[in-house]
Amino acid sequence: MSEAQSKHPDAxxxxxxxxALPLRPAKFMEVCGTHTVAIxxxxxxxxxxxERKAELVSGPGCPVCxxxxxxxxxVAQLALRELERITxxxxxDLLRSKGHETSLTDARARGADVRIVLSANENIALAxxxxxxxIVFFGIGFETTQPxxxxxxxxxxxxxxxxxxxxxxxxxxxPVLEVLAKDPRLKLDGFVLPGHVSTIIGEEPYEFLARDHxxxxxxxxxxxxxxxxxxxxxxxxxxxxxxxxxxxxKAAVRPAGNQHAREMIDEVFVPADAHWRGIGAIPxxxxxxxxxxxxxDAHVRFxxxxxxxxxxxxGECRCGEVLLGLIKPPECGLFGTRCTPEEPVGACMVxxxxxxxxxxxxxxxx
Amino acid sequence: xxxxxxGVIEELEGEWAKxxxxxxxxxxxxxxxxxAALGDYVLVHAGYAIQLLPQEEAQETLELLREFSEFQExxxxxx
Ligand code: SF4
Numbered sequence: 001m002s003e004a005q006s007k008h009p010d011a012x013x014x015x016x017x018x019x020a021l022p023l024r025p026a027k028f029m030e031v032c033g034t035h036t037v038a039i040x041x042x043x044x045x046x047x048x049x050x051e052r053k054a055e056l057v058s059g060p061g062c063p064v065c066x067x068x069x070x071x072x073x074x075v076a077q078l079a080l081r082e083l084e085r086i087t088x089x090x091x092x093d094l095l096r097s098k099g100h101e102t103s104l105t106d107a108r109a110r111g112a113d114v115r116i117v118l119s120a121n122e123n124i125a126l127a128x129x130x131x132x133x134x135i136v137f138f139g140i141g142f143e144t145t146q147p148x149x150x151x152x153x154x155x156x157x158x159x160x161x162x163x164x165x166x167x168x169x170x171x172x173x174x175p176v177l178e179v180l181a182k183d184p185r186l187k188l189d190g191f192v193l194p195g196h197v198s199t200i201i202g203e204e205p206y207e208f209l210a211r212d213h214x215x216x217x218x219x220x221x222x223x224x225x226x227x228x229x230x231x232x233x234x235x236x237x238x239x240x241x242x243x244x245x246x247x248x249x250k251a252a253v254r255p256a257g258n259q260h261a262r263e264m265i266d267e268v269f270v271p272a273d274a275h276w277r278g279i280g281a282i283p284x285x286x287x288x289x290x291x292x293x294x295x296x297d298a299h300v301r302f303x304x305x306x307x308x309x310x311x312x313x314x315g316e317c318r319c320g321e322v323l324l325g326l327i328k329p330p331e332c333g334l335f336g337t338r339c340t341p342e343e344p345v346g347a348c349m350v351x352x353x354x355x356x357x358x359x360x361x362x363x364x365x366x
Numbered sequence: 367x368x369x370x371x372x373g374v375i376e377e378l379e380g381e382w383a384k385x386x387x388x389x390x391x392x393x394x395x396x397x398x399x400x401x402a403a404l405g406d407y408v409l410v411h412a413g414y415a416i417q418l419l420p421q422e423e424a425q426e427t428l429e430l431l432r433e434f435s436e437f438q439e440x441x442x443x444x445x
Contacts, residue, residue, distance in 0.1 A: 034369050091412070119413020121395055141412070144370060147398050148414040196370040199409060199417040251420050252409060258417055261398045353369070 014228050018052060021235050025053040027187060028234050029180065029325050031173065032194035033062040033353025034222055040362040042224035044231075054235065057325035058355035060176055060279060061194060063141045064093045065323060065347040065354050068275040070310040071169050072099030075138045078167075078302060079104070079112035087113040087130065089123055090138035093351040096344065100311070104138075120145075120152040120166075127156070127164040136298050137166045143200040146170050146287065147261035150268040153289070153296050165298035168287050171274060173197050174205040175285035181213040186325055190216040190234040192227070195249045200265075202257030206245045216243040219253050268293055273308045277347060278320025281308050317346035322355050329356040330365050370411035372419050378404050385410055 030036055036058045039045060049056060060066050076099060079088040088104065095104045095116065108114040113133070117123060120137060127135045139149045149166060156164050173194060180186060193206055198219045209215045216237040220230035226248065233246050247253055267290075274286025288306070289297045299306055314320070317339070318332040329335050329348065339345035341357050348356035359365075373387035378396070385394045385408060396402045396415045408415035 119395075121413050144411045144416060147416065148395075148412050151395065151397050151414065196409065196411065196416070199370070252417050254417075258398060260400055261416060264398065 011225050011228055014225070014232050015048060018048070018228070018232050018235060021052075021239055023053060024239075025055075026189045026235060026238060027055045027057065028190045028192060028231070029057050029059045029186075029188050030192040031059040031061040031177065032192075032197065033058075033065075033351070033355075033358075034196070035061070035192055035194065035220065035227070036353065036355055036358050038222045038224070038227055040358055040364070042227045044224075044228065045364065048228070049231075052235070054231065056192070056231075057328065058322070058358075059180060059191075059325050060276060060323040061142075062348070062351050062353040062355070063145070063171060064097050064351040065319065066171055066276045066279065067094065067097065067140050067169055067347070068277050068307055068310045069099040069314070070275070070307045071138075071167075072097060072103060073101045074099075074304060074307060075136070075167055076102045076104055076107040076112070078136060078298070078304070079107045079114055080110060081302075082134075083111050083113070085132075085134055086136060087115060087126070087133045088136050088138060089115045089117045089126065091118075091140065092116045093353075094138065094140060097347045097350045120149040121155070123152060123164055124155055124159070124161065127161050128159075131163060133163060134301075135164045136302075137164070138169065139166045140169045140171075142171055142173055142194070143197045143265070146265050146269065147200060147258070150261075150264040153268050153293055154264070156296055157293065162295070165296050165301045166289065167298040167304075168269070168289060169274070170269070170287040171276065172271065172285050172287075173201070174208075175282050176276060176279070177206070177209060179279065179282055180324070181209055181215055183324065188215060188325070189238055190243070191218075192230050192234070193217045193219045193245070195219060195221050195226075195252065198247075198249065198253045198257065200257050200261050202253065203245055203247050203255050210243040210245055214243050216246070218246045219249050221249040221252070272306075275308050275310045276323075277310070278314070278323045314346060319346035319348040319356070322348050329359040332356070336360055336365070370409040370416055372407055372409055374421075375402060375404055375406050375408060375415075378402070383408075383415065385415070 218230040269287035271284040272288040321327045344350045348354040373385035377384040407419040
């Protein structure tokens with residue numbers, strides 16, 4: 001508690017400290033979609049950041065945005081395969097995201113039973129209420145979401161549920177950070193690390209950034225002041241030439257994260273190669289179910305192949321480059337004209353965590 | 367979707383809690399935070415409490431998150 005209270009001086013003091021640092025262009029990435037929102041809300045993009053010649057680019061921190069189009073097609077096809085028997089459930093934002101051919105909303109319009117759940121655990125009750133149906137949960141998400149599905153699967157096992165399976169499309173944060181750290185086109189100077197993911201994984205998984213790539217990282221909270229403090233740490237560490245991983249969100253993030261949740265993830269899943277929309281295949285950046293949970297594996301039950309490779313192009317939509325921080329949303333020709341939150345073309349405009357949606361929402365046109 | 371919301375545990379029965387988040391009460395499973403007790407502040411994500419939180423922090427974060435979920439709702443309505 002005392003740490004939470006004393007961790008930040010007031011904003012004016014931090015800004016003063018930032019201004020005392022030498023003026024040198026810098027490019028940092030915020031990895032978490034909620035940080036993208038927080039940064040806009042702090043109103044520092046066109047003021048403090050511009051003044052200090054510091055850039056904050058958005059990264060692949062939106063689970064809907066990085067879900068492979070081919071997987072969306074795959075699950076939509078499955079939902080359409082046996083209308084009277086198969087029910088597909090997933091988190092709300094995924095419904096409007098398009099695959100190459102179709103979306104789950106389209107499948108629903110064609111008669112498929114596609115339902116939104118707020119929690120993986122809702123599938124248990126659904127499966128029990130509908131013994132005549134196969135409940136297939138399209139499980140996306142980063143480490144924040146994964147322990148919930150792990151717990152749900154352990155419960156399904158305890159209850160011997162025979163009509164519930166999961167189509168696992170998880171993504172792990174550390175492997176994609178490595179890809180970004182290595183990308184010569186990006187030339188990043190450091191990362192604002194995701195606060196809520198870190199409540200689960202803790203500090204250790206990020207250490208390699210500083211150790212192997214010389215890049216500082218700050219685990220940050222979501223208030224304006226948290227963002228400004230993170231920026232200060234990043235700029236100061238770069239000036240000193242001493243990259244570290246700093247935990248500036250100690251109230252919620254313990255050094256080892258949530259060990260209990262991590263153990264549950266480990267009990268149920270093993271890391272596996274995964275395809276990130278717009279980015280490509282990244283080794284060991286996703287999950288498959290352990291053999292013990294095979295009866296709950298939608299890929300096994302319905303004879304589906306795991307999708308690890310997918311086309312990366314999406315016509316004129318440049319979501320892939322947006323996710324990698326290579327361009328800002330307004331640089332896409334469709335931004336704000338043919339692509340808006342009401343009529344999204346790409347996944348980055350669909351989700352409230354998507355960079356394109358937030359640039360649009362906050363009227364950021366450059 | 368990676369968003370976690372802070373709230374206070376108002377009722378607790380086995381693994382299940384009623385958590386008050388701002389003005390509303392949500393059902394959350396507390397299996398991931400063993401030791402969570404009545405009156406504790408927790409971060410809730412997708413129906414699960416994922417971490418215990420000091421009260422101070424919970425209050426601070428709430429405002430941003432409320433605005434955030436309104437935005438999500440407006441997007442969902444747009445479909
Ligand atoms: S503005 Fe729309 S079309 Fe352009 S990159 Fe973003 S999501 Fe894709």
